[in-house]
Structure formats: C-alpha cells, structure tokens
Amino acid sequence: MSTPRPKTGSSEFDQLFSSRIAEGGRVKTGIVELDEMLRGGFMPGDAVMLAGSAGTGKTTLALQYLVNGVKRGEPGIYVTFEELPDQIYRDAKNFGWDLRKMEEEDKFRVICTSPSLVLESGDGSLLDDVLRDIQPRRLVIDSLSHLEMFVKRDDMRMEAYRIVRYLKTHGVSSILLWESPQISGGAFSVTDVGLSFLVDCILALKPVEIESSLRKALVILKMRGSDHDKRFREYEITPAGIKIESAFSNYEGIISGSPRKVASEKFMELFRGASEKQKKA
C-alpha cells in the first residue's frame, strides 16, 4: 500500500503527520526477496545506509528502490554528486527504467550538484524547491562519501546528521550510498567516521571470492526497531535490476571476502567422494 502524499503547500507539521500515518506500513523496496529480508520493507522515514565498494550495484539498487516507489505512487529524488544525470538516464534505460518519462510526469527528479552546495546553510536549502515541487516520499544521495572531500573529518558526522534530520523532518525515507573499500578486506567496518550510528538501517553489499570466481553478497547489518534476516544472501545484477538469491548456507567467513566451506559441508563432500569411489569399485 502506498503511503499518503502531503498536499501541496502543506506545512512541515502536516508532512510529519502524514509520515506518522504511514508508520503502520513499510516502505517496500519492490525487490521481493529484499522486502522479505526486511520483514516487509524499510521503516517509514528511516535513513538507510547502502554501503559497498565500487561495482557492487549500489546505484542500481538505489535506482530500483526509487523506480519501484514511483510505480507505487511515491515520487522519488536521486541526488548525485558524481555522475551527470544523462549517464544515469542511460544506465537506467538499460534496466528498462525510463527516468526521463517519470520526470516529465513530475514523479521523479535527478538532481546533480556539488556536495558543498548541499552543505551550505541558509534560508533556502538546495533541496527545498525540489521537495516542494514533487513532494517525494523517497530520496537517494549518491554518495555521502563525497561529503568527506568538503568537510573536515571531525565535522563529517555533524554534517551527515544535519542531512539525515532534514530528510526525516520532511517525512522522506532516504537511502544514503557509502563507498566503503574497507569491507573488501578482512576487517569489517562500514565507515571510519562513525556514521553507522546516525542511520536506522545498514545494508552492505560485498564482493566474495568463491572457487576463483567473484560473487556478490548482501547483508542487513542493522535495522532499528525491527527484526530482519541476518544471513548473507547472494545477489546478481540482472538486466531487470538486482535479483537476490539464496543464502550462502554452506560457507563461513563471507564477511572476510574469502569464505571457506563449513566443516559439515567439507565432511559431506568427503563422504560423497568416498561413497562414489566405493560405487565405482
């Protein structure tokens, strides 16, 4: 069920109120298996961090979340600090998502700007006009990592907090992308600037090497106020978007990026091998 949109010109109080009404439901990503992992979807108004290294499909998953929102009558905004919108339109089209058409229908906006402008304080925030314009229910920032280039390390947490609070005040459910090369190694830390505490939910995308091939794993690291699937699930980037497969049940150490088979599975392999040998003999 789609969440009600605030009426044009409504006050922040009205918008907060409408987000409260929606609290009974969940913000569905539209990716069936992911919604199951999230026990129905994200909590309304939550700030979600989507962390992963380059090539893990952060942009694809975020766009899919927005496009599925539009299909459910929830307008969305994609704020990019990196790619120009025409590149995003092109890439989205490859997945069958016509963002330009959605923009013409005032259901979607791709905003391309500099992180320094988003951080500028003043009477009129950069996003105010767009928020008034299409009254989004969902918003993606690609990526929070870019803010690091414009603020001191010590201020990063405060600035990220300001952005998260701004979106929450407007009743917008957000996904904040985070480029995290750290999670491709043995050590696992989503951010090293303490942002994990600011967000309500953390999804991590991770490349995993199994039998000399690169596979991808998704895990929900944190979800405030809700139960969630704790398993590492395999996923693929298909021509229709992100497709989540089964859990890596026969492996352990997925988090390290170089998993190994669990002892029972090794035993089973040995057992199968021995019984096949016996059959041949």
Added chain:
Amino acid sequence: MSGGEILSTLLASEVRGDLLILFHKNPGLIDTVDGIARRIGRTTITVISDLRELLQLGLLKQKRIGASEVVFLDRARDREILESVANHLKTVQIGVAK
C-alpha cells in the same frame, strides 16, 4: 520575443550551444557558475556572459544557497521556449526554389 529572435539568442555562440546541451541533457543540474564552466570544460570568465544571456531569456534561473549563487534550468520556461522555437521552425521554408 519572437521564436526567431529566441533561436538567434540561443545559438549566438559556441559556449551558449554547449550550455544548452549541458542543461538539456542534465535538467536536474544545480551548480555555481564555476561548477558549470568546469562541466563543459571551460573557464568561468568564458561562460559568464553567455550564462547571463540565458538567465535574461529566462531559460536558466539563479538562486542564492548560503554564500553561493547557483544556476539551474527553469523546466517550465524551457518547455515554453522549445514550443516557441518549434513553432517558428515550422514557418521556415528551407531550400525552396523561387
């Protein structure tokens, strides 16, 4: 301003053409003059007069964000301008021998 005059204004220089392409391909672009110049591979000084013309035409809008002045496409005005130019082009006869 007639459709013909608008068209002449839009295509008065190479820089203006580059700016038009940039904003049409990226209608959600919001940036400072400096940032816009960089995105088309030029310097601020070479784009400033062309940006001013497009602002006067109403195709672009300006807004103060904190200490910065940003420029962005006015989508509604852009649609009007395109319509006006398209109507003008319909009246233009090309390669008609007398």
